[in-house]
Structure formats: structure tokens, C-alpha cells
Amino acid sequence: MNALTIAPGAPVLEAQSLRREYRMGDERVVAVQDVSLSIAAGEYAAIVGPSGCGKSTLLNLLGVIDRPTTGSVRIAGRQVESLSDAEATRFRLLHVGFVFQRFYLMPALSALENVELPMSEAGMARAERRARASELLGYVGLGKRERHRPSRLSGGEQQRVAVARALANRPSLLLADEPTGELDARTGTEMIALLERLSADGTTIVVVTHDEKLARATRRVVHMLDGRVERDEPVR
């Protein structure tokens, strides 16, 4: 499905001089400023920092769900900051996987159907997407619960379904915003293990987190403060 293939070690994501300003009433708020970042294929990185430092805004810019005021973002070799809304939507569908703090599964759909959703949107044949959804749910350890609706799944299980959904179209990049934020310690640990396994299997992952355990599990930590990258360092 994903037409862009990245050689291991080559940059999947390159952000240059990103700046994002908001207007709040008469006031201009700078959420992200002068951020340049490069994420290589297969890399597993965390963006950390205090609340309001611009982590999630940066993740949104990297995931093409927000546009920078200035600066550029290149994902898998494609310049994305000037894509139209429809082009950006299609790009996200095929190249970026998202995991959110609050899971946001479709309540009327089963786990299997939730995972099928992005593939259905991408036009994949029913039998093929069903097989892949089933395979992904097996990968995240929910093979026996694929017919369950979100309301019958625990928080940890729902987040694992969300991870399977994010991987559905074999994205170049997996972005996760506080993926353990709504989970208890045990299921949080399971989620960290799952992300490590994904990374080990070659998935490029960027997480935004307050969770020190999760940040320590990554290979690289980008520290942000007041909208800027304060420190960018490898783990261990």
C-alpha cells in the first residue's frame, strides 16, 4: 500500500526551522519556534518536556495535521507543509500512523473493523484488509478479541487496537501522543513493550510523553522548553 520505501538509516522525517504561532484574542502565542529535527528510518525517539512546551504542537506539525507558520517538513522525501487539505489527508492515510492518548476508537465498530477503517479508506479489498487487520490484532495480542467493540475492551486493549489501526497502511512513520497517558502502570508497561517490539521490527516511531519509563525505553530523547528544542540526546 505504502509506495514510499525508505532505506534503513535514511531520514524519514526532516523538519527545518519550524515555527507555529497562534492567535489567542489579541495576543500572539508562539507554540513552536526554530525547531529543526531529523528522524531516521527505524528510529525510536521521544519528545519530552513540561506541559505547554509545544510537544504536541510539534507532533501535529510532523504528522501533517497542522501547518507550520514558517519552516518546512519533509516526510519520506515529500515536502508536506504546503499540501492541500485533501492531499494532506491522503498523505496521512498512507504514510503516517497516529496513536492518541484517548484511543478514539469508533464505538460502533468492532476491534477488527476499527483496524480495517484506514485500509477501507485507502481502497484495499475487503478480504485483504480483513486478513491484515486480523494479523495486526494478533501482533498486538488481541487475536481473540477482534470481534469485541471498544466498550468491551480495557483501556490497554483499546490502545493496542489503536496501535494496530495506526499500522494498518504500513506507514513510514508512527506518531504517538502520550500513548500511556490514560493507562495504569501495568497496561502502560505493556504498551511500552509493544512499542519497543514495533521498533525492533523496524517501525519508525516518535512519541510525545511525560512518562519517564516510556522515554527511557526509546533510543533518543528530544527535550523541549518554551517551544524550542532544548536538548536532543541518545538514551543510555
Added chain:
Amino acid sequence: MLAVLGVAVSAAMLLDMVMLATGMRQSLRSLLLSRGFQLRVAPKGTLPFDTEATLDSTSALAARLRANPDVVSVSPVLGGHVHVRPRSGDGAALTSVALGVESTVQGDYELLNGGDATADDALVVNDAFLAASHRRIGDSLTVAVDYDPQLRAYAGTRLMRLTGRARFLYLAAGQRAVAMPLATLQSLGGAARADRSSLVMVRAREGADVERTRLWIERTFPRSAAISTETAMRQVDERLSYFRQLAFILGSVSLIVGFLLVTTLVTVSVNERLGEIAVLRAIGVARHRVVTQIVLEGVAIMTVATPLGLALGLMTARWLNGILAAFPGLPEAIDFFLFQPSAAWASLGMLAVSGVLAGVYPSWRGASQPIATTLRQEAIG
């Protein structure tokens, strides 16, 4: 569930108003054509049975009409009232509408059982008459016409035999009616009613130009007015314009209420799911797919509510028809709310369009929210 019920009530009212707008007209038209008579000849300046005015020289008029090659049959009718003396001889006489007809060509009643009013002294009556007079088929009874209070006497009386029971098509519910041969009712009225009729009904040949026949009658009999079903319907339309306007206004109101209700429901639903919608957009679901999905929710509410509304509308219409059937002077056979498939389809069509339109604003709003801002607000919330 309550919301669906609300939309169903709105749908029911819409159906009733569509039925009311066209029902009475269609019902009257069907009634006028039910016995195949397309033309009615009445004294000039009157409507059939609207006044006491009558046509004279009915025999000659009928003969002349029958001679027209475009005319298949002619049925003169004399209307009036008869008084039936009580069985015991004391108490008040029973007054009833009376029709003098030629039983072989009449178009005023359907014989339910017994014999028709073929013999001079034969009398066909309706259930209301039977109930009030406590008579049965085969009974003899004395009928009288034109009571003169000064002389304390009737202009004519006659002993008659009750031969049949019938349903009179043009009479109001509960109205007592009797039918007898035209000549009998004319003779009971004496010289004043000799060879007179209130109305002559004319059945035109199939394929004949009814309007041409109508004009010929008016030219040939200048003191009479020939009313075709179409001209009658035009007059009815004028008289019923109030009903149509009322139905239009109430129908529009119910449609608007239904529309606003669905819009509100979908808006509330969208507002509760802004985060879900933003995530759908974030994971790559196209805006038009989100809009379509939400619009379909509006349609789904309408789809669930509509059958319920149609059933409710039909029940309400039946109940209201029962009440309005007692409207003074209106034939019992007239329905104010007449179910017609076209009315149901029109209502369904309007509801479907309304359901789609009701989903447009909330869906447009939901799918147009900035994804990043919505997710940030959801995270804070």
C-alpha cells in the same frame, strides 16, 4: 428513542397535512364519479340540492337529453322531505330526506338488501331511518309531505311498503333517508311538484367530449346549469382553498420542526464526538466521507422515525376522519384525510430531503474543525 418519537410525530403531522391538502378533493371527485355520471343539470344559479329550486318539464328535458348521441343515460332526481307517521299513531312524525328516483338508472344509493324502489309504493331506506322508525323491510308505513301548520294537514300522504335497505352516497352520517320512484314523490307533492326534479344526472358516452355536452345542455336548456365533474371540482377547489392553505402551513411547520429536531440531534451528537471526528480526519478519512457519515445519521433518524410516523399519521387521520365525518351537510363518504400512495411518497420524499439537509450543517461544522486545535481542546477537556 424520545428523539425518534419526536421526529415520528412531526412525520405523522406532515403526512396528515399532505393527506388533508388533497384528500377531500380526491375523495369528492371519486364520489362524484363513483356511479359514472359526469354531468349534473340543476336550476340555473344553484348547485345541486343547494336550494329548493327545481327544474320543470323534467320528462321533456330527460327525453331531449337521451336523444343526444353522446349521452348514455339520464337520471332525474327530486329531493324533498317526507314525514312518517309513528307506528302507534301518537308522538311526533319522523322527518326524513326523500329522493324521488328512477331506480333503474339512479346514482344516489347502493341497495344493500331487499328490493329496489320499482313499484309505485316501494320505499328504500337507510339504516338511520330504520333505526329511528323501528321498521323492518316488508313493513307498510304512511308517508306524508309538505305539512301546512295553518291547516294542520299534509299536502299529500300515501301508504307505502318498505322494500329495501340502502346506503345513500351523498348524505351525511346519521341523516335519515328514503328513496321512492320519482313519479311517486312528484305526485305526493301535488301540482307544485308535477314533472319537476331537483337535479338530472347525465352519464356521457365513453370517449365523448363531456365539456361539449355540457355546453350543449346549457345552450339547449337556458334555464338550467350543467355542471361537469371538472367544473364542480373547480368550485370545490375555490371553497376548499382554506383547507389547502391550512394544510400547507401546518405541513410546512411540521416539516420545519422535524428538520430542526434532526439538526439539533445531529448537532448534539457531533458536538459530543468532535474528538472522534478529528481523529478520523487525522488518520486520513476524507472530509467528504465524514460529512457523508454524519448526513447518513440524520437520514437514519428519519428512516427509523418515518415508518413510525406514517403509521401514527394514518391512525390520526382515521381518528380525525371519524370526528369530521359528523361535519353538518357533508356526505358521509367524503374523507378529509384520504390515504393515497402519492401522499405517502410525497411525505417520504420531503422527509428524506429534510433528513439530508438536516445533517448538512452539523456535518460541515464537524468535519471543518481544525484537527490540531480540536485534539488539543479534547486533551485539555
